[in-house]
Amino acid sequence: MNARSPSRIRAVRRRIATTVRRWIAAHHGGDLRRLPGAVCRRIAAHYGADPLHLLALLACFALAGYAASRVVAAGIWVGFAVWFIGSAIVHDLVLYPLYALADVAVQRRPWARRRPGPHVRWRPWINYLRVPAGLSGLLLLVWFPLILRQSEETYRKAVGLDTSPYLGRWLLVTGVLFAGSALAYALRLRSAASARRGPRLRHRPERPRRE
Amino acid sequence: MFGAVLLIGLTLIAITGLLSYAAYDPRLAGNDLTPEKGVLGFYLFDWPTHPVWLYRLSQAVHVILGVTLVPVLLAKLWSVIPKLFDWPPARSPAQALERMSLLLLVGGAVFEFVTGILNIQLFYVFPFFYPAHLYGAWIFLAAFVVHVAFKLPRMVSALRSRSFRRELRTGLGDTRPEPPDPDGLVAVCPGEPTVSRRGLLGFVGGASLTLFGLSVGQTMDGPLRRTALLAPHGREYGPGPNDFQVNKTAAAKGITARDAGPGWALELVGLRRMRLSRPDLLAMPLYTYDLPIACVEGWSTRQRWTGVRLADLARLAGATPGIDEVFVESLERGGVFGHVTLSARQVADRASLLALRVNGADLSLDHGFPARIMVPNAPGVHNTKWVTRLSFRPARP
Known part of the structure; x- marks a missing residue:
């Protein structure tokens, strides 16, 4: 066996080249082969992605930076920055913990009575609470200035009416949502119960008639 | 899925927003008071007078679609929240830069929604609505375009990975966790599912429909206007010829009956x-x-x-x-x-x-x-x- 034969060396070289190509393809989206020059490859190796990725982001930051410079020039940058950064974190660091905690708390039901017994099986009920509570909370989140009468003065100046009806309307919608959900849960329980009873009734042999 | 809806919805909102800017004929003296707008206050065309319903439609789309998309935006933020706690924060300069653009994307999106939604309720907790909403929109759009360019293939492959129809037929009992994904968004150790995928879509879609149904009436006339229970400007004034929506009262602007009396010319x-x-x-x-x-x-x-x-x-x-x-x-x-x-x-x-x-x-x-x-x-x-x-x-x- 001649390990140094030219064909063998060529085969090894080919295998190395294929491995490198595969590695580049796997790490750089495969587009590198089409880009000319070692420069691109070097940028990509240091940067961690296709040079086009860098160009696109630079264009993005250029436009955003220009808009930000207009904010500074307009003299409103302090308030703008506070609201902008606040917006970036309000969901992830405020709303999400709130609704996640509420969900966990409700599912653990620390205040719940003990179950009547192992023979009673509850239908899954959490979504019948999540949906109306979520929708009602969402309506409050979007329309709280009206519902909680936060913009009363400017609203009255503009519209000529006050915002008093909105709290009642929100409560009405909330009530309808919870009532609808309760009704849906009741129907679900009922259909589940009749499904359990149903087949037995049908298969019960007819009682022999007494003459 | 939420990404696809937002892609279409936010594009429509961006277009109608720019149309609304054009509708003010910003080139004409005194019409656009946005300070220091530079090239962002560009002028494309004279706003047309026909069709007469164009601004009514485009601004209804801008505002009502914006309100309608709130649940979709929240669902999208909810679905990507594991990314916030990614550690280490960046493995390469590319990732660091991309995450900075995501700050602009998320901050810009929520900023635009919040300022818009508070403004239509006349809740002026920030004294700078017009320039802030305009400049914030440009910051958001810059990040939005780049994000779409990067993630469109990912979105298409994610949408193709499941049959939409089959998901609509899959109840909670048959719902299985997502297989591990390249972005690391899937939970490593998911709990028991409490809602099916169709259930989540239904929840978010239902929330959007609720917001839409309770506010779209303020863009309509006739009996449907009464359906705008939670919308700032769907109010009933009475049955008279002048009983329709007011948004600037004479009293607020210091106009008295004497100003408008026989001495007026x-x-x-x-x-x-x-x-x-x-x-x-x-x-x-x-x-x-x-x-x-x-x-x-x-x-x-x-x-x-x-x-x-x-x-x-x-x-x-x-x-x-x-x-x-x-x-x-x-x-x-x-x-x-x-x-x-x-x-x-x-x-x-x-x-x-x-x-x-x-x-x-x-x-x-x-x-x-x-x-x-x-x-x-x-x-x-x-x-x-x-x-x-x-x-x-x-x-x-």
Whole structure:
């Protein structure tokens, strides 16, 4: 066996080249082969992605930076920055913990009575609470200035009416949502119960008639 | 899925937002008071007067679609929340830069939604709505375009990885966790599912429908308007001819009955100067058109307006309809919309009126008595109330 034969060396070289190509393809989206020059490859190796990725982001930051410079020039940058950064974190660091905690708390039901017994099986009920509570909370989140009468003065100046009806309307919608959900849960329980009873009734042999 | 909805929805909102900017004819003197706007205050075209419902539709889409997409935006943020706690924060410069652009994306999106939604409720906790909403939109759009460019293939492959129809037939019992994904969004150790995928879609879609159904009425007339239970401008005033939505009362602008009384006269300024009392105006040829008032805040209503054509007033002042624009001034005290420049095209339109009556009755004081502008397809705030002076002047080319 001649390990140094030219064909063998060529085969090894080919295998190395294929491995490198595969590695580049796997790490750089495969587009590198089409880009000319070692420069691109070097940028990509240091940067961690296709040079086009860098160009696109630079264009993005250029436009955003220009808009930000207009904010500074307009003299409103302090308030703008506070609201902008606040917006970036309000969901992830405020709303999400709130609704996640509420969900966990409700599912653990620390205040719940003990179950009547192992023979009673509850239908899954959490979504019948999540949906109306979520929708009602969402309506409050979007329309709280009206519902909680936060913009009363400017609203009255503009519209000529006050915002008093909105709290009642929100409560009405909330009530309808919870009532609808309760009704849906009741129907679900009922259909589940009749499904359990149903087949037995049908298969019960007819009682022999007494003459 | 949420990404696909947001891609289409936010694109529509961006387009209608830019259209709304164009609708103010920002090139004309005094119309755009955005400070230091630079090239972002670009001017594309004169805002058309037809179709008369265009601004009504585009601004309804901007505002109502925005409200409708709130649950989708929240669901999207919820679905990517593991990324926030990615550690280490960046494995390469590329990732670090991309995450900075995501800060602009998320911050920009929520900023635009929050400022827009608070503004339509007249909740002015920030004193800078117009420039902030405009500049925030550009920051958001910059990050949005790049994000779509990066993630579109990912979105397509994610959508293709499941059959939508099969998911709609899959209940909770058959719901299985997502297989591990290249982005690391899937939970490593997921709990028991409590909601199916179709259930989540239904929840978010239902939430959107609820918001939509309770607010879209403020863009409609007739009985459907009463469905706008949770919308700032779907209010009922009564059955009279002047009982429709007001968004700037006479009291708020310091207009008294005396200002609008018999002493009032319209001042025309052009090659000639003259003063016309309300009886003088009523003696001119009067025209009646059904025109919508469509507010930048997303509400609208169509009413029947009667008045003098702006083109006739232009001729009286020695101006030429189609060549001259008009600077309109109101009796309003304070505020930035007490004046407006209407383009030569708007002055020349047959349906552009100095309205004196509405639905067969004299205008009420809150609707602009003694006289107000009604221009087809113009943003509501350009239909200046309590007009005191019209100054015609040649339009800049």
